[in-house]
Amino acid sequence: MTLNECNASPFSQSQCRVSSTSNLTDMDFFSVLYYRFKKVWKAVRLYLVIAGPGLVVMIADNDAGGITTYAATGAKYGYHLIWFLLLLIPVAYYVQEMTVRLGAVTKRGHAEAIFESFGAFWGWFSLLDLMIVDWLTLVTEFVGMTAALSIFGVPAWLTVILVILLMSIIVLNGRYWTWEKIALGFCLLNLIYIPAAFMVNPSISDIVGQGLIPNLPGGLTNELFFLLMANIGTTIAPWMLFFQQSSVVDKGLQEKDIKMGKIDTFIGSIITVAIAIFIVIVTGTLLNGAPIDDAATAARLLMETNHYIGAFMAIGLFDAGLLGAICISLASSWAFGEIFGWAHSLNTKVKEAPWFYISFIFTLATAGVVPLIPGAPLVLITLFVQVVAVTLLPAALVFLILLLNDKKTMGEYANTRLQNIVSSFIVGSIIILSTMYGVSALFPNIFQ
Protein backbone atom coordinates (compact mmCIF):
# COMPACT_ATOMS: atom_id res chain seq x y z
CA MET A 1 0.00 0.00 0.00
CA THR A 2 1.46 3.32 -1.05
CA LEU A 3 1.35 6.55 0.91
CA ASN A 4 -1.21 8.04 -1.50
CA GLU A 5 -3.48 5.00 -1.11
CA CYS A 6 -3.24 5.33 2.64
CA ASN A 7 -4.18 8.96 2.57
CA ALA A 8 -7.05 8.42 0.09
CA SER A 9 -8.99 5.70 1.90
CA PRO A 10 -10.25 6.23 5.46
CA PHE A 11 -10.68 2.45 5.89
CA SER A 12 -7.08 1.76 5.16
CA GLN A 13 -5.70 4.29 7.69
CA SER A 14 -5.53 1.82 10.60
CA GLN A 15 -4.10 -0.85 8.29
CA CYS A 16 -1.35 1.57 7.30
CA ARG A 17 -0.62 2.42 10.91
CA VAL A 18 -0.32 -1.26 11.87
CA SER A 19 1.94 -1.95 8.94
CA SER A 20 4.24 1.00 9.60
CA THR A 21 4.30 0.27 13.35
CA SER A 22 5.27 -3.32 12.64
CA ASN A 23 8.06 -2.16 10.29
CA LEU A 24 9.15 0.36 12.84
CA THR A 25 9.10 -2.26 15.61
CA ASP A 26 11.28 -4.57 13.55
CA MET A 27 13.62 -1.70 12.78
CA ASP A 28 13.60 -0.61 16.40
CA PHE A 29 14.40 -4.13 17.55
CA PHE A 30 17.36 -4.49 15.22
CA SER A 31 18.65 -0.98 15.86
CA VAL A 32 18.39 -1.52 19.63
CA LEU A 33 20.14 -4.88 19.24
CA TYR A 34 22.85 -3.30 17.11
CA TYR A 35 23.21 -0.39 19.55
CA ARG A 36 23.52 -2.79 22.49
CA PHE A 37 26.02 -4.94 20.64
CA LYS A 38 28.11 -1.87 19.82
CA LYS A 39 27.92 -0.75 23.44
CA VAL A 40 28.97 -4.15 24.78
CA TRP A 41 31.71 -4.49 22.15
CA LYS A 42 33.00 -1.02 23.06
CA ALA A 43 33.05 -2.02 26.74
CA VAL A 44 34.85 -5.28 25.89
CA ARG A 45 37.43 -3.39 23.82
CA LEU A 46 37.92 -0.89 26.61
CA TYR A 47 38.31 -3.75 29.08
CA LEU A 48 40.90 -5.45 26.87
CA VAL A 49 42.90 -2.20 26.83
CA ILE A 50 42.71 -1.70 30.59
CA ALA A 51 42.88 -5.40 31.62
CA GLY A 52 46.24 -6.50 32.90
CA PRO A 53 47.32 -5.47 36.38
CA GLY A 54 44.36 -7.17 38.09
CA LEU A 55 44.55 -10.37 36.05
CA VAL A 56 48.34 -10.65 36.30
CA VAL A 57 48.54 -10.00 40.04
CA MET A 58 45.72 -12.39 40.83
CA ILE A 59 46.96 -15.25 38.67
CA ALA A 60 50.55 -14.67 39.81
CA ASP A 61 49.16 -15.01 43.32
CA ASN A 62 48.98 -18.75 42.55
CA ASP A 63 52.78 -18.91 42.72
CA ALA A 64 54.92 -21.97 43.47
CA GLY A 65 54.05 -21.78 47.18
CA GLY A 66 50.36 -21.39 46.35
CA ILE A 67 50.35 -24.45 44.07
CA THR A 68 51.98 -26.48 46.85
CA THR A 69 49.34 -25.32 49.35
CA TYR A 70 46.43 -26.19 47.03
CA ALA A 71 47.98 -29.56 46.09
CA ALA A 72 48.43 -30.37 49.79
CA THR A 73 44.86 -29.21 50.56
CA GLY A 74 43.41 -31.55 47.93
CA ALA A 75 45.61 -34.48 48.88
CA LYS A 76 44.83 -34.14 52.58
CA TYR A 77 41.13 -33.20 52.60
CA GLY A 78 39.87 -34.13 49.12
CA TYR A 79 37.12 -31.80 47.89
CA HIS A 80 36.03 -30.84 51.41
CA LEU A 81 37.63 -27.38 51.47
CA ILE A 82 36.45 -26.09 48.07
CA TRP A 83 33.81 -23.94 49.82
CA PHE A 84 36.57 -22.26 51.80
CA LEU A 85 38.48 -21.40 48.61
CA LEU A 86 35.31 -19.80 47.20
CA LEU A 87 35.21 -17.51 50.24
CA LEU A 88 38.61 -16.19 49.22
CA ILE A 89 37.20 -14.53 46.05
CA PRO A 90 35.73 -11.49 47.89
CA VAL A 91 38.71 -11.42 50.25
CA ALA A 92 41.19 -11.09 47.39
CA TYR A 93 38.96 -8.70 45.45
CA TYR A 94 38.20 -6.25 48.26
CA VAL A 95 41.85 -5.90 49.25
CA GLN A 96 43.26 -5.58 45.76
CA GLU A 97 40.61 -3.23 44.33
CA MET A 98 41.68 -0.65 46.93
CA THR A 99 45.15 -0.57 45.34
CA VAL A 100 43.53 0.15 41.95
CA ARG A 101 41.71 3.21 43.33
CA LEU A 102 44.76 4.38 45.26
CA GLY A 103 47.11 4.01 42.28
CA ALA A 104 44.75 5.61 39.75
CA VAL A 105 43.97 8.61 41.99
CA THR A 106 47.36 9.34 43.58
CA LYS A 107 49.54 8.16 40.63
CA ARG A 108 51.92 6.81 43.26
CA GLY A 109 53.02 3.31 44.16
CA HIS A 110 52.25 1.83 47.58
CA ALA A 111 55.78 2.41 48.94
CA GLU A 112 55.77 6.09 47.95
CA ALA A 113 52.24 6.54 49.31
CA ILE A 114 53.33 5.13 52.70
CA PHE A 115 56.46 7.32 52.81
CA GLU A 116 54.53 10.45 51.94
CA SER A 117 51.49 9.86 54.13
CA PHE A 118 53.02 8.25 57.22
CA GLY A 119 56.58 9.57 57.17
CA ALA A 120 60.06 8.11 56.78
CA PHE A 121 59.90 5.68 59.75
CA TRP A 122 56.94 3.68 58.45
CA GLY A 123 58.22 4.14 54.92
CA TRP A 124 61.62 2.57 55.60
CA PHE A 125 60.02 -0.16 57.68
CA SER A 126 57.72 -1.11 54.78
CA LEU A 127 60.41 -0.82 52.11
CA LEU A 128 63.03 -2.89 53.92
CA ASP A 129 60.47 -5.46 55.00
CA LEU A 130 59.20 -5.68 51.42
CA MET A 131 62.74 -6.15 50.15
CA ILE A 132 63.36 -9.05 52.56
CA VAL A 133 59.98 -10.74 51.99
CA ASP A 134 60.24 -10.38 48.22
CA TRP A 135 63.74 -11.77 48.08
CA LEU A 136 62.89 -14.75 50.27
CA THR A 137 59.71 -15.42 48.29
CA LEU A 138 61.74 -15.22 45.07
CA VAL A 139 64.01 -17.96 46.42
CA THR A 140 60.94 -20.18 46.97
CA GLU A 141 59.81 -19.45 43.38
CA PHE A 142 63.19 -20.60 42.07
CA VAL A 143 62.98 -23.71 44.26
CA GLY A 144 59.57 -24.45 42.69
CA MET A 145 60.77 -23.82 39.14
CA THR A 146 63.93 -25.93 39.45
CA ALA A 147 61.95 -28.76 41.09
CA ALA A 148 59.33 -28.62 38.31
CA LEU A 149 61.82 -28.79 35.44
CA SER A 150 63.93 -31.44 37.19
CA ILE A 151 60.96 -33.76 36.56
CA PHE A 152 61.74 -33.40 32.83
CA GLY A 153 65.46 -33.93 33.46
CA VAL A 154 66.50 -30.26 33.23
CA PRO A 155 69.36 -29.53 35.66
CA ALA A 156 68.73 -26.81 38.25
CA TRP A 157 71.56 -24.54 37.08
CA LEU A 158 70.20 -24.55 33.53
CA THR A 159 66.69 -23.70 34.78
CA VAL A 160 68.03 -20.76 36.79
CA ILE A 161 70.04 -19.38 33.86
CA LEU A 162 67.15 -19.82 31.41
CA VAL A 163 64.67 -18.16 33.78
CA ILE A 164 66.93 -15.16 34.44
CA LEU A 165 67.58 -14.76 30.71
CA LEU A 166 63.91 -15.10 29.80
CA MET A 167 62.75 -12.65 32.46
CA SER A 168 65.43 -10.14 31.53
CA ILE A 169 64.37 -10.26 27.87
CA ILE A 170 60.71 -9.77 28.84
CA VAL A 171 61.43 -6.81 31.10
CA LEU A 172 64.21 -5.12 29.11
CA ASN A 173 62.09 -4.67 25.97
CA GLY A 174 61.28 -1.13 27.10
CA ARG A 175 57.50 -1.27 26.81
CA TYR A 176 54.98 -1.88 29.58
CA TRP A 177 52.42 -3.05 27.02
CA THR A 178 54.68 -5.82 25.67
CA TRP A 179 55.65 -6.95 29.16
CA GLU A 180 52.01 -7.11 30.21
CA LYS A 181 50.89 -9.11 27.18
CA ILE A 182 53.71 -11.64 27.68
CA ALA A 183 52.76 -11.90 31.35
CA LEU A 184 49.14 -12.48 30.32
CA GLY A 185 50.38 -15.27 28.03
CA PHE A 186 51.99 -16.96 31.04
CA CYS A 187 48.71 -16.40 32.93
CA LEU A 188 46.94 -18.31 30.16
CA LEU A 189 49.37 -21.22 30.62
CA ASN A 190 48.34 -21.31 34.31
CA LEU A 191 44.94 -22.55 33.11
CA ILE A 192 46.62 -25.89 32.33
CA TYR A 193 45.11 -27.23 35.56
CA ILE A 194 41.63 -27.03 34.05
CA PRO A 195 42.12 -29.76 31.38
CA ALA A 196 44.08 -31.73 33.99
CA ALA A 197 41.05 -31.66 36.30
CA PHE A 198 38.75 -32.87 33.50
CA MET A 199 41.19 -35.66 32.62
CA VAL A 200 40.97 -37.17 36.11
CA ASN A 201 37.20 -37.67 35.65
CA PRO A 202 36.13 -36.37 39.03
CA SER A 203 32.69 -37.16 40.41
CA ILE A 204 30.63 -33.99 40.01
CA SER A 205 28.17 -35.14 42.67
CA ASP A 206 31.07 -35.62 45.12
CA ILE A 207 32.47 -32.16 44.32
CA VAL A 208 29.06 -30.55 44.88
CA GLY A 209 28.13 -32.72 47.87
CA GLN A 210 31.44 -32.58 49.70
CA GLY A 211 32.96 -29.37 48.41
CA LEU A 212 30.22 -26.79 48.21
CA ILE A 213 28.63 -27.39 51.61
CA PRO A 214 30.71 -25.72 54.34
CA ASN A 215 32.26 -28.39 56.55
CA LEU A 216 35.41 -29.03 58.54
CA PRO A 217 36.54 -32.59 57.83
CA GLY A 218 37.50 -34.25 61.11
CA GLY A 219 36.77 -31.09 63.11
CA LEU A 220 38.97 -28.04 63.59
CA THR A 221 42.28 -29.82 64.19
CA ASN A 222 45.63 -28.06 64.37
CA GLU A 223 46.57 -29.49 60.97
CA LEU A 224 43.35 -28.28 59.32
CA PHE A 225 43.68 -24.86 60.92
CA PHE A 226 47.27 -24.56 59.64
CA LEU A 227 46.16 -25.47 56.12
CA LEU A 228 43.27 -22.99 56.17
CA MET A 229 45.65 -20.26 57.29
CA ALA A 230 48.14 -21.27 54.59
CA ASN A 231 45.38 -20.90 51.99
CA ILE A 232 44.61 -17.39 53.23
CA GLY A 233 48.32 -16.60 53.37
CA THR A 234 48.77 -17.54 49.72
CA THR A 235 45.71 -15.51 48.67
CA ILE A 236 46.90 -12.18 50.09
CA ALA A 237 50.63 -11.56 50.08
CA PRO A 238 52.36 -8.21 50.81
CA TRP A 239 54.01 -8.00 47.39
CA MET A 240 50.58 -8.09 45.70
CA LEU A 241 49.58 -4.72 47.19
CA PHE A 242 52.83 -3.07 46.13
CA PHE A 243 52.84 -4.73 42.73
CA GLN A 244 49.29 -3.90 41.64
CA GLN A 245 49.43 -0.28 42.75
CA SER A 246 52.76 0.32 40.98
CA SER A 247 51.49 -1.56 37.94
CA VAL A 248 48.36 0.63 37.77
CA VAL A 249 50.60 3.71 37.93
CA ASP A 250 53.07 2.41 35.32
CA LYS A 251 50.21 1.51 32.98
CA GLY A 252 48.91 5.05 33.38
CA LEU A 253 45.37 4.20 34.50
CA GLN A 254 43.27 7.28 35.21
CA GLU A 255 40.36 7.85 37.56
CA LYS A 256 37.93 7.13 34.71
CA ASP A 257 39.53 3.68 34.33
CA ILE A 258 38.87 2.66 37.93
CA LYS A 259 35.61 0.87 37.06
CA MET A 260 37.33 -1.32 34.46
CA GLY A 261 40.31 -1.81 36.76
CA LYS A 262 37.94 -3.13 39.40
CA ILE A 263 36.28 -5.48 36.89
CA ASP A 264 39.77 -6.67 35.89
CA THR A 265 40.59 -7.39 39.52
CA PHE A 266 37.28 -9.16 40.09
CA ILE A 267 37.72 -11.41 37.05
CA GLY A 268 41.28 -12.10 38.20
CA SER A 269 40.12 -13.08 41.69
CA ILE A 270 37.58 -15.52 40.21
CA ILE A 271 40.19 -17.07 37.91
CA THR A 272 42.79 -17.46 40.66
CA VAL A 273 40.32 -19.26 42.94
CA ALA A 274 39.04 -21.34 40.01
CA ILE A 275 42.61 -22.50 39.29
CA ALA A 276 43.08 -23.33 42.99
CA ILE A 277 39.87 -25.39 42.93
CA PHE A 278 40.95 -27.31 39.81
CA ILE A 279 44.28 -28.16 41.51
CA VAL A 280 42.37 -29.38 44.57
CA ILE A 281 40.18 -31.50 42.29
CA VAL A 282 43.24 -33.07 40.61
CA THR A 283 45.07 -33.97 43.81
CA GLY A 284 41.82 -34.68 45.69
CA THR A 285 40.85 -37.26 43.07
CA LEU A 286 44.17 -38.98 42.41
CA LEU A 287 46.30 -38.35 45.51
CA ASN A 288 43.68 -38.41 48.27
CA GLY A 289 45.48 -39.38 51.47
CA ALA A 290 49.01 -39.16 50.02
CA PRO A 291 51.49 -37.07 52.02
CA ILE A 292 52.30 -34.00 49.88
CA ASP A 293 55.06 -31.67 51.06
CA ASP A 294 55.49 -29.78 47.81
CA ALA A 295 53.89 -29.51 44.37
CA ALA A 296 56.83 -31.21 42.65
CA THR A 297 56.23 -34.34 44.75
CA ALA A 298 52.57 -34.16 43.73
CA ALA A 299 53.60 -33.92 40.06
CA ARG A 300 55.90 -36.96 40.41
CA LEU A 301 53.18 -39.02 42.12
CA LEU A 302 50.64 -37.94 39.49
CA MET A 303 53.03 -39.05 36.73
CA GLU A 304 52.93 -42.58 38.13
CA THR A 305 49.14 -42.56 37.69
CA ASN A 306 48.85 -40.57 34.47
CA HIS A 307 51.90 -39.22 32.70
CA TYR A 308 50.07 -36.28 31.09
CA ILE A 309 48.42 -35.08 34.29
CA GLY A 310 51.76 -35.24 36.11
CA ALA A 311 53.38 -33.31 33.26
CA PHE A 312 50.59 -30.70 33.37
CA MET A 313 51.12 -30.33 37.10
CA ALA A 314 54.87 -29.81 36.61
CA ILE A 315 54.40 -27.33 33.74
CA GLY A 316 51.84 -25.44 35.82
CA LEU A 317 54.23 -25.34 38.77
CA PHE A 318 57.04 -23.94 36.62
CA ASP A 319 54.71 -21.36 35.09
CA ALA A 320 53.41 -20.36 38.53
CA GLY A 321 56.95 -19.87 39.81
CA LEU A 322 57.86 -17.85 36.73
CA LEU A 323 54.82 -15.58 37.00
CA GLY A 324 55.41 -15.09 40.71
CA ALA A 325 59.07 -14.28 40.11
CA ILE A 326 58.24 -11.74 37.37
CA CYS A 327 55.80 -9.85 39.60
CA ILE A 328 57.73 -10.08 42.87
CA SER A 329 61.02 -8.82 41.45
CA LEU A 330 59.19 -5.98 39.71
CA ALA A 331 57.35 -5.03 42.92
CA SER A 332 60.72 -4.50 44.65
CA SER A 333 62.28 -2.55 41.77
CA TRP A 334 59.26 -0.28 41.42
CA ALA A 335 59.23 0.42 45.17
CA PHE A 336 62.96 1.29 45.23
CA GLY A 337 62.62 3.48 42.16
CA GLU A 338 59.73 5.41 43.72
CA ILE A 339 61.66 6.17 46.91
CA PHE A 340 65.15 6.73 45.56
CA GLY A 341 63.80 8.87 42.73
CA TRP A 342 65.17 6.67 39.95
CA ALA A 343 63.30 6.37 36.68
CA HIS A 344 61.20 3.29 37.33
CA SER A 345 58.93 2.50 34.43
CA LEU A 346 58.83 -0.49 32.12
CA ASN A 347 58.30 2.09 29.38
CA THR A 348 61.87 3.33 29.81
CA LYS A 349 64.96 1.98 28.11
CA VAL A 350 67.89 0.57 30.08
CA LYS A 351 69.92 3.74 29.47
CA GLU A 352 67.12 5.90 30.90
CA ALA A 353 66.47 3.77 34.00
CA PRO A 354 69.68 1.81 34.70
CA TRP A 355 69.14 1.43 38.47
CA PHE A 356 65.61 0.16 37.99
CA TYR A 357 66.81 -2.65 35.72
CA ILE A 358 69.99 -3.31 37.72
CA SER A 359 67.98 -3.77 40.92
CA PHE A 360 65.56 -6.07 39.05
CA ILE A 361 68.30 -8.34 37.70
CA PHE A 362 70.31 -8.21 40.94
CA THR A 363 67.32 -9.34 43.01
CA LEU A 364 66.57 -12.07 40.50
CA ALA A 365 70.13 -13.35 40.17
CA THR A 366 70.91 -13.43 43.91
CA ALA A 367 67.66 -15.27 44.66
CA GLY A 368 68.25 -17.69 41.77
CA VAL A 369 71.66 -18.71 43.07
CA VAL A 370 70.35 -19.86 46.48
CA PRO A 371 68.69 -23.15 45.36
CA LEU A 372 71.96 -24.06 43.62
CA ILE A 373 73.98 -23.87 46.86
CA PRO A 374 74.45 -27.40 48.19
CA GLY A 375 72.81 -27.73 51.61
CA ALA A 376 71.11 -24.31 51.44
CA PRO A 377 68.54 -24.04 54.26
CA LEU A 378 65.50 -24.00 51.96
CA VAL A 379 63.05 -25.21 54.62
CA LEU A 380 64.26 -22.47 56.96
CA ILE A 381 63.83 -19.90 54.16
CA THR A 382 60.25 -21.04 53.54
CA LEU A 383 59.56 -20.76 57.27
CA PHE A 384 61.18 -17.33 57.39
CA VAL A 385 59.03 -16.09 54.49
CA GLN A 386 55.89 -16.87 56.48
CA VAL A 387 57.19 -15.12 59.59
CA VAL A 388 58.56 -11.99 57.92
CA ALA A 389 55.43 -11.66 55.76
CA VAL A 390 53.42 -11.50 58.99
CA THR A 391 55.33 -8.38 60.03
CA LEU A 392 54.70 -6.62 56.72
CA LEU A 393 51.21 -7.71 55.73
CA PRO A 394 49.26 -6.17 58.66
CA ALA A 395 51.16 -2.89 58.33
CA ALA A 396 50.60 -2.70 54.56
CA LEU A 397 46.90 -3.52 54.95
CA VAL A 398 46.35 -0.98 57.75
CA PHE A 399 48.12 1.70 55.70
CA LEU A 400 45.94 0.78 52.73
CA ILE A 401 42.70 1.35 54.65
CA LEU A 402 43.98 4.57 56.22
CA LEU A 403 45.06 5.89 52.82
CA LEU A 404 41.69 5.01 51.32
CA ASN A 405 40.05 7.08 54.07
CA ASP A 406 42.12 10.18 53.35
CA LYS A 407 39.31 12.21 51.74
CA LYS A 408 41.68 15.10 51.01
CA THR A 409 43.62 12.91 48.57
CA MET A 410 41.05 10.36 47.47
CA GLY A 411 38.04 12.67 47.08
CA GLU A 412 35.02 10.79 45.73
CA TYR A 413 37.10 7.58 45.51
CA ALA A 414 37.63 7.38 49.27
CA ASN A 415 36.16 4.37 51.04
CA THR A 416 32.44 4.57 51.77
CA ARG A 417 31.08 3.47 55.14
CA LEU A 418 30.06 0.08 53.71
CA GLN A 419 33.46 -0.39 52.04
CA ASN A 420 35.12 0.43 55.34
CA ILE A 421 33.01 -2.11 57.22
CA VAL A 422 33.69 -4.85 54.65
CA SER A 423 37.39 -4.10 54.16
CA SER A 424 38.03 -3.63 57.91
CA PHE A 425 36.38 -6.99 58.62
CA ILE A 426 38.43 -8.70 55.90
CA VAL A 427 41.68 -6.98 56.88
CA GLY A 428 41.07 -7.68 60.58
CA SER A 429 40.45 -11.36 59.87
CA ILE A 430 43.53 -11.61 57.64
CA ILE A 431 45.71 -9.96 60.32
CA ILE A 432 44.49 -12.31 63.08
CA LEU A 433 44.79 -15.45 60.96
CA SER A 434 48.11 -14.56 59.35
CA THR A 435 49.54 -13.69 62.76
CA MET A 436 48.44 -17.09 64.08
CA TYR A 437 49.96 -18.66 60.96
CA GLY A 438 53.27 -16.85 61.48
CA VAL A 439 53.37 -17.61 65.20
CA SER A 440 52.53 -21.28 64.61
CA ALA A 441 55.38 -21.38 62.07
CA LEU A 442 57.70 -20.11 64.82
CA PHE A 443 56.23 -22.32 67.56
CA PRO A 444 54.64 -25.35 65.85
CA ASN A 445 52.96 -26.70 69.02
CA ILE A 446 51.51 -23.45 70.31
CA PHE A 447 47.88 -24.04 69.19
CA GLN A 448 47.73 -27.72 70.08
Next chain:
Amino acid sequence: MRTINQFFSKIREINQRYAKPTVEMSRGVKFSLAVLRIYLFLLVVLMIYKFITVIKVL
Protein backbone atom coordinates in the same frame (compact mmCIF):
# COMPACT_ATOMS: atom_id res chain seq x y z
CA MET B 1 84.06 5.83 49.76
CA ARG B 2 82.49 8.50 47.57
CA THR B 3 79.69 6.13 46.55
CA ILE B 4 78.95 5.30 50.18
CA ASN B 5 78.82 9.01 51.04
CA GLN B 6 76.49 9.63 48.10
CA PHE B 7 74.29 6.77 49.25
CA PHE B 8 74.01 8.15 52.79
CA SER B 9 73.35 11.68 51.54
CA LYS B 10 70.55 10.21 49.41
CA ILE B 11 69.10 8.50 52.50
CA ARG B 12 69.27 11.82 54.39
CA GLU B 13 67.56 13.56 51.49
CA ILE B 14 64.77 10.96 51.49
CA ASN B 15 64.37 11.31 55.27
CA GLN B 16 64.07 15.08 54.91
CA ARG B 17 61.64 14.82 52.01
CA TYR B 18 59.31 12.55 53.95
CA ALA B 19 59.98 13.97 57.42
CA LYS B 20 56.44 15.24 57.87
CA PRO B 21 53.54 12.83 57.30
CA THR B 22 50.91 14.33 55.03
CA VAL B 23 47.99 12.22 56.22
CA GLU B 24 45.67 13.98 58.64
CA MET B 25 46.59 12.61 62.07
CA SER B 26 43.07 12.04 63.35
CA ARG B 27 42.43 10.03 66.50
CA GLY B 28 41.67 6.95 64.39
CA VAL B 29 44.95 7.20 62.49
CA LYS B 30 46.96 7.78 65.69
CA PHE B 31 45.25 4.82 67.37
CA SER B 32 45.88 2.53 64.37
CA LEU B 33 49.57 3.46 64.23
CA ALA B 34 49.95 2.97 67.99
CA VAL B 35 48.36 -0.51 67.80
CA LEU B 36 50.60 -1.33 64.84
CA ARG B 37 53.70 -0.34 66.83
CA ILE B 38 52.68 -2.55 69.77
CA TYR B 39 51.86 -5.44 67.42
CA LEU B 40 55.23 -5.21 65.67
CA PHE B 41 57.08 -4.83 68.97
CA LEU B 42 55.47 -8.04 70.29
CA LEU B 43 56.30 -9.89 67.07
CA VAL B 44 59.92 -8.79 67.25
CA VAL B 45 60.08 -9.94 70.90
CA LEU B 46 58.69 -13.34 69.86
CA MET B 47 61.24 -13.64 67.06
CA ILE B 48 64.13 -12.72 69.35
CA TYR B 49 62.90 -15.26 71.92
CA LYS B 50 62.75 -17.94 69.21
CA PHE B 51 66.21 -16.99 67.97
CA ILE B 52 67.68 -17.24 71.49
CA THR B 53 66.05 -20.63 72.14
CA VAL B 54 67.33 -21.97 68.80
CA ILE B 55 70.85 -20.70 69.58
CA LYS B 56 70.70 -22.32 73.02
CA VAL B 57 69.75 -25.69 71.52
CA LEU B 58 72.65 -25.44 69.07
